[in-house]
Amino acid sequence: MLRIAVPNKGTLSKPAIEMLREAGYRQRTDDRDLACLDTDNDIEFFYLRPRDIATYVGSGDLDLGITGQDLLVDGGTPVEQLLELGFAGATFRFAAPQGTVADLGSLDGKRIATAYPGLVERYLEERDIKARVVELDGAVENAVRLGVADLIADVVATGATLRQAGLVPIGDPIMVSEAALIHRTGDDPAQPQVAQLLRRLQGVLVARRYVMLAYDCRADRLDEAVALTPGIESPTVSPLHREGWVAVQAMVQRAGMHRIMDELYDIGARAILVTDIHACRL
Ligand SMILES: Nc1ncnc2c1ncn2[C@@H]1O[C@H](COP(=O)(O)OP(=O)(O)OP(=O)(O)O)[C@@H](O)[C@H]1O
Ligand SMILES: O=P(O)(O)OC[C@H]1O[C@H](OP(=O)(O)OP(=O)(O)O)[C@H](O)[C@@H]1O
């Protein structure tokens, strides 16, 4: 039986559970449940604090886990990433009150408040910066105003919390992070149940990123149309009853679909239809 760690609370929890459900796995229905057994797939899911997930996976007590890349780096446990999951995207960065810290070259001697001491200390060590890390549990944006630190290092998503605290980012992000599926360093990702889970999650990612585009176009414009919609392997082209016309079907990225539809229209394509993909295996 495979044992998998899933975030029980916070930003990562809901989207992780939703993604596993979309991939066909049974998930808890009560958000206070500690575990959920999926007998059909022979997997037990354990709901744990996102911070602790790398510890359980790194020790080998659980086979796989979902956590944030920044939490992974912070923990420094022997785990590695199998797949980026496309949610809980954020940056991790330094911030200070406007005009107080010029740039990342002036951190020597400063006090930095953070809930991610491992991540920040590694960054400072690598650059030989002599700053002091003040470890806090959360709401670190308050630390400067309350006099505990000169600047902070924290997760920034929309930037609204920084603005509210009167802080501005200093320098480039320390790292860019999103949710990831992890396993213990050296474990075999080809183990059949793990490989199947990976294929299913990749299927969910593709179903979210792509749509199915179908349209009719004149056969003499087909090369131009195919250049716009090359699909994954190659588009499906079928003859239409009307002489000199074909129907084309291809997967396209959701993000660019309106531009492609406009360009298809401009080369004379008509009946251009978009449908969602609910699941797939490529
Ligand atoms: N807006 C956000 N706020 C917090 N974490 C975010 C945000 N967007 C993405 N994340 C990611 O979520 C993870 C943080 O998980 P964590 O459990 O700390 O969530 P949380 O929302 O801060 O919950 P809590 O504060 O209750 O612990 C990190 O990997 C972080 O990069
Ligand atoms: O850039 P934003 O969209 O404002 O999001 C980032 C903020 O959200 C998180 O705080 P959270 O609500 O998790 O509280 P915490 O600091 O106690 O973890 C994070 O620690 C930042 O403070």
Ligand SMILES: [Mg+2]
């Ligand atoms: Mg938090």
